[in-house]
Amino acid sequence: xxxxxQPPSVSGAPGQRVTISCNGSNSNIGAGYDxxxxxxxxxxxxxxxxxxDTNRPSEVPDRFSGSKSGSSATLAITGLQATDEADYYCQxxxxxLSDWVFGGGTKLTVL
Amino acid sequence: xxxxxQSGGEVKEPxxxxxxxxxxSGFIFSNxxxxxxxxxxxxxxxxxxxxxxxxxxxxxxxxxxxxxxxxTDTSTTTAxxxxxxxxxxxxxxxxxxxNGLTNGVDVWGxxxxxxxxx
Numbered sequence: 498x499x500x501x502x503q504p505p506s507v508s509g510a511p512g513q514r515v516t517i518s519c520n521g522s523n524s525n526i527g528a529g530y531d532x533x534x535x536x537x538x539x540x541x542x543x544x545x546x547x548x549x550d551t552n553r554p555s556e557v558p559d560r561f562s563g564s565k566s567g568s569s570a571t572l573a574i575t576g577l578q579a580t581d582e583a584d585y586y587c588q589x590x591x592x593x594l595s596d597w598v599f600g601g602g603t604k605l606t607v608l
Numbered sequence: 609x610x611x612x613x614q615s616g617g618e619v620k621e622p623x624x625x626x627x628x629x630x631x632x633s634g635f636i637f638s639n640x641x642x643x644x645x646x647x648x649x650x651x652x653x654x655x656x657x658x659x660x661x662x663x664x665x666x667x668x669x670x671x672x673x674x675x676x677x678x679x680t681d682t683s684t685t686t687a688x689x690x691x692x693x694x695x696x697x698x699x700x701x702x703x704x705x706x707n708g709l710t711n712g713v714d715v716w717g718x719x720x721x722x723x724x725x726x
Contacts, residue, residue, distance in 0.1 A: 499652070533712040535653070542716040543645075543653065548709050586653050590711040596669045597643070597711060602652035 500525060501587050501600035508606040509577045517603045519570040519587030525598060527568030530590040534563055534572045537584040537602075546585070547572060579607050610634040612642075612704055612717035619723045620694050628720045630687040630704030637661050637685035641707040644678065644689045648700040658707055659687060694724045 502520040509515040519532065526532055534547040547553055547563035550570065560575045570587055587600040615629040630642065641660040645653050657668035659678035666678050677690045687704055701719040708714030 531710045531712060533709055537653070542703060542718055544716065545709070545712070545714050548712060548714070554714075584652075588653075588655075588712060594670060595667075597655040597658075599645075599653045599655060 499601040500591055500598040503600035503603045506604045508608055510608045511577050513577050514575045517572045517585050519600050521568045524593040525589045525591040526570055528592055532565055532570040533588045535586045577607050581605060582607050610715045612715055614704055614717040614720045617721040621726050622695060622724055624694050625690055625692045626694060626722050627688060627690045628702050630717050632685045638682045642687040643705045643707055643713050645703045645705060646700040696724050699724045
């Protein structure tokens with residue numbers, strides 16, 4: 498059972514918009530700790546997609562965006578492409594555990 | 609370019625130890641800490657801990673605190689992770705990554721497969 502809760506799967510047609518939620522608590526996201534999002538493509542190393550809640554590395558397309566409110570964070574992907582099929586993970590710090598924590602991951606399928 | 613290159617796959621028997629290395633290049637190694645993250649088959653990402661190349665400080669996840677040791681060698685710009693008393697559920701791909709974000713990582717190695725089997 499992950500400390501950060503993500504839906505196991507989401508799907509959308511090419512060109513559509515999808516969102517992936519990451520629900521935490523007052524000991525992690527709600528305490529103000531940064532949330533990072535990673536994309537994990539098959540047979541590749543993960544890469545950072547969104548860092549510190551809303552920031553996007555320069556090489557990441559602006560189709561990807563992040564937001565945070567209260568104890569939850571959301572990753573939004575617009576203009577879905579087949580190459581977006583991957584597993585997506587949120588990650589933060591939990592002060593009760595004194596550990597970095599990952600969400601369970603969400604598998605994105607492009608229909 | 610920024611790069612982390614990890615050692616190859618290992619097969620170990622239950623109860624043994626494994627040492628995984630992670631050689632960094634393209635940036636100032638001694639300015640950063642390095643995390644280890646694993647992914648067991650059919651499971652998500654799991655943080656194991658981090659080690660600082662600045663001062664050798666470590667922070668291990670509670671789950672691994674009695675079985676893991678992480679070190680760095682600034683002369684060879686290499687980070688190491690040793691996991692002891694291996695069990696079958698330690699079978700996983702182990703990634704090293706650079707702590708370039710606040711409580712997060714920004715550069716990942718290619719992963720090292722550790723298989724624990726008798």
